[in-house]
Amino acid sequence: MSDTTTTKATTGADGTTVLPVVVIGAGPVGLAAAAHLLERGLTPLLLEAGAEVGASIRDWGHTHLFSPWQYNIDAAAERLLLAAGWTAPNLQGLPTGTQLVTQYLEPLATTTTLATYVRTDSRVIAVTRSGMDKTRTTGRAETPFLVRTQHSDGTMEDIQASAVIDAAGTWSTPNPLGQSGLPAPGEVEAVASGRITVALPDVTGRDRQTFAGRHVLVVGAGHSAANTLLELGSLAEDAPDTRISWAVRSADVSSVYGGEDRDELTARGALGTRLRHLVESGTIQVHTSFTITGFSAAADHVDVLASTPAGDQTLAVDVVVPATGFRPDLSILSELRLELDPAVDAPRQLGPLIDPEFHSCGSVAPHGEKMLAHPEPGFYIVGMKSYGRAPTFLMATGYEQVRSIAASLAGDQAAADNVELHLPETGVCSTDLGGSCDAPAPAAQETDQGCCAPAPAQVAEDGCCGAPQPVTIGAGPSTTRDSGCC
Missing domain, CATH: 3.50.50.60 (FAD/NAD(P)-binding domain)
Structure with missing residues (x-):
């Protein structure tokens, strides 16, 4: 001891x-x-x-x-x-x-x-x-x-x-991806295998190889998710084989767009506008009312199991980015x-x-x-x-x-x-x-x-401390929670 x-x-x-x-x-x-x-x-x-x-x-x-x-x-x-x-x-x-x-x-x-x-x-x-x-x-x-x-x-x-x-x-202490505030079956193992990344990865920078040319699922409906999605949109311009999916538990994603041109923080409003354009253009495929019930990691991908209004669904992706907040x-x-x-x-x-x-x-x-x-x-x-x-x-x-x-x-x-x-x-x-x-x-x-x-074409992710933590924070990972921030 x-x-x-x-x-x-x-x-x-x-x-x-x-x-x-x-x-x-x-x-x-x-x-x-x-x-x-x-x-x-x-x-x-x-x-x-x-x-x-x-x-x-x-x-x-x-x-x-x-x-x-x-x-x-x-x-x-x-x-x-x-x-x-x-x-x-x-x-x-x-x-x-x-x-x-x-x-x-x-x-x-x-x-x-x-x-x-x-x-x-x-x-x-x-x-x-x-x-x-x-x-x-x-x-x-x-x-x-x-x-x-x-x-x-x-x-x-x-x-x-x-x-x-x-x-x-x-x-x-990020929130788990599973339902009811608990990690989904297989979630811990998917994290250990690298199929689930950390929150707010550097998509267009040091972590580029993890995402370029791969099918990426972003889970969450906050600013952290929005920023990761925007960076993935920028990455897809250089690596067209990159596929972007976005899963949320709510019935639609319009609330994530926020105030757009009505927002008193111009940068925050611009974030929502750009995200909406990526969704409407088909660059981002949205999965609403998507409640994750499990993960099954394979050698070259991970199956994300979910409950939806249309029944149980399996989405095969290469990597999952968690953006479900912190506690x-x-x-x-x-x-x-x-x-x-x-x-x-x-x-x-x-x-x-x-x-x-x-x-x-x-x-x-x-x-x-x-x-x-x-x-x-x-x-x-x-x-x-x-x-x-x-x-x-x-x-x-x-x-x-x-x-x-x-x-x-x-x-x-x-x-x-x-x-x-x-x-x-x-x-x-x-x-x-x-x-x-x-x-x-x-x-x-x-x-x-x-x-x-x-700038009109790029966006960074967030975080705490206060913090953005890739999140952020207001000045939040103080994130969705100063990083951490906070």
Whole structure:
């Protein structure tokens, strides 16, 4: 069994005990949380499972977000960066995931002010109270948190904290392709054989050989699916033998086209218009009311078994791309007292506000510390993970969440309660579980500052952190869920 070390409180300059506020996940929202905590005179400790900050976003770095830079930069993070001599990108440009990391997250994490509080290769495997399990009540609120981490060499460390902010995102826990929220029979084996890919692959880039000249099935009805389909459409122009099928559980796909020219985020609207043209031209073959019941992998293909209104159906394809969204990993929080919405696994008070049947990215009401609180004092879930299974997260929402929480932890409840958020409203944001609102944008023409207007012929996929995670995130894999994003 791996050795476990314990990191306890440090001593401040005045001799008092200082416990850090642990932030889980060094994506856009996690780093923003650390910046706000520092502004409030609190000590953050940012724990990132990956070898570098923004690890989930790097998985979908080829993807363009459809939200411009102005919605992807947190105010406290910007103040910290500007003080360090940072030059902001073109605020109207559409960054890729890679640009989000290299032009924003990396400079932020390496500022002199923040760098000493960031730990990579520190995967959080449990959060509890020091010396207490979930059943103990007396003195609970005054007892420090215990955060257990595991490093890549197998060693573990227990860290005491005054509060914990979980901004880990959902990129590592995609939804299964089978019905009823469960993996379909044969799904695990099809993943292992490579017949089912990761979400938001780089179709026209590093993963091109997986898709060129093959029959590809994309499953899902969100922005992540739309972006993958658009990239496959571009690939088919160069590799005409490429066949594209698209399977959704709904009776039609018109909702995926979104607001088109009515969308206040131009890139998001253009995505829907281009996708509709590919379907109407016959480039993409659509299979509606398609509920996957199993997979049967053969040597040279995989049979996708489905239930449809016309009866059972078998679709033979070379490769399947999952775009059915993500869900939060709550297993590390099993010793905490949480209160979650029974439908979407978001904090109970937040759940009804983000129900995708009624809310788009821009119509979610501003919310802060009080809305995110749990019966476990001092513990919060933020960012893409706070939305649970709802796909309507925008990165700017996460920034306002952590600003409010930092204010509350610093004792400024008036500032914590004064929540404001101005987002682009569409009323037609994708609402199935297939992707985040911070999904990919149409491929854009590059400038030295980032990206400008969407190019008509190409599109990238999405992702979290906030994130697009190939998804995304609004700035979502924070994806359909900040990567991951978030």
